[in-house]
Amino acid sequence: MTEADQIGESALTSLRRILRVVDTHSRELARTASLTASRLVVLKILANGPTTAGTIAERAGISQTTVTLLLNKLEAMALVRRQRSEDDRRRVWVELTPQGRAAIDKAPDLLQDVFLQRFRKLPSWEQHGIAASLSRITYLLDADALDAAPLLDVGPIDRAAT
Amino acid sequence: MTEADQIGESALTSLRRILRVVDTHSRELARTASLTASRLVVLKILANGPTTAGTIAERAGISQTTVTLLLNKLEAMALVRRQRSEDDRRRVWVELTPQGRAAIDKAPDLLQDVFLQRFRKLPSWEQHGIAASLSRITYLLDADALDAAPLLDVGPIDRAAT
DNA sequence: TAATAATGCTTTGTAAAGCAAAGTAAATAT
DNA sequence: ATATTTACTTTGCTTTACAAAGCATTATTA
Structure with a gap:
């Protein structure tokens, strides 16, 4: 094994550890904030303003099927509201409810915050x-x-x- | 927003992108190699020699329940063999079968390989x-x-x- | 020695993420 | 008018993952 490989391995080890922490964190988030990571992702996309299911799927990099399911849950939690478009009745606009906006504030991505806080120093x-x-x-x-x-x-x- | 915050944001963006690629890759792996990431992790732990379910759970950082489930699948795929310990009949030794060993070779962590290959250069x-x-x-x-x-x-x- | 506690693993029940394929409804093209 | 495309939803399936309860087995202790 060359030296480069050793360094590479240690880089990979760090990378794995990072992945692991992120993973653990998102499970933690789910437990404490009753908002899973992927639902939070959807909410955050909606924080930029109302949009359609398809756009959410594209931006989040998941299938439309999954977006629909996530939206079902979020709608049931009253964090999100659906509304058929007037001009094109195939489309469905999705927007945050006030509760949805509050949920984002209440359950910020802590990992990210911690990272930025320390990074800044x-x-x-x-x-x-x-x-x-x-x-x-x-x-x-x-x-x-x-x-x-x-x-x-x-x-x-x-x-x-x- | 300070400059530090801007740099921090761009670091986070990269980080998210990395996470995303890893995620996508592992799903891809599951589809093509019929070996999911977590199963591969278990196999790789076993590559260091036979061990018990509890140890696997500890090393992989997942619950024993999950390990049992993964082992069930792997055993059904004949990649792994269970055997009750002689001295302490509560324990169960797990080891790779020849097929299991072959599976590891056939389905290496390609993402890792790609990384290392490029890193080396x-x-x-x-x-x-x-x-x-x-x-x-x-x-x-x-x-x-x-x-x-x-x-x-x-x-x-x-x-x-x- | 017999009852009790601890250990190691499995089962069962639950919940989430995610996809493919099929289905529905509406708009657009032929 | 009919066919195609588009946008979304439904259905059915798989995987991951955990907690709680269960089952043997071993260790402890009264």
């Missing part, structure tokens, strides 16, 4: 370093490359080599 | 930078540290500096 050079590394990693894991390629095929990797 | 300074940033982030998100931690403890960084 780091020296500037380190902030830049972290941001740069993260954006580099998104490249290392590039979604497009993965989507395009058959997963069990090794081909596409070279394309992004260099 | 980065200049050394960048490798170190990324590894350091990641380890720093685990601190920024650390669940434990949430209660106690001295926020400006610089300790871990120096180690990976240079």
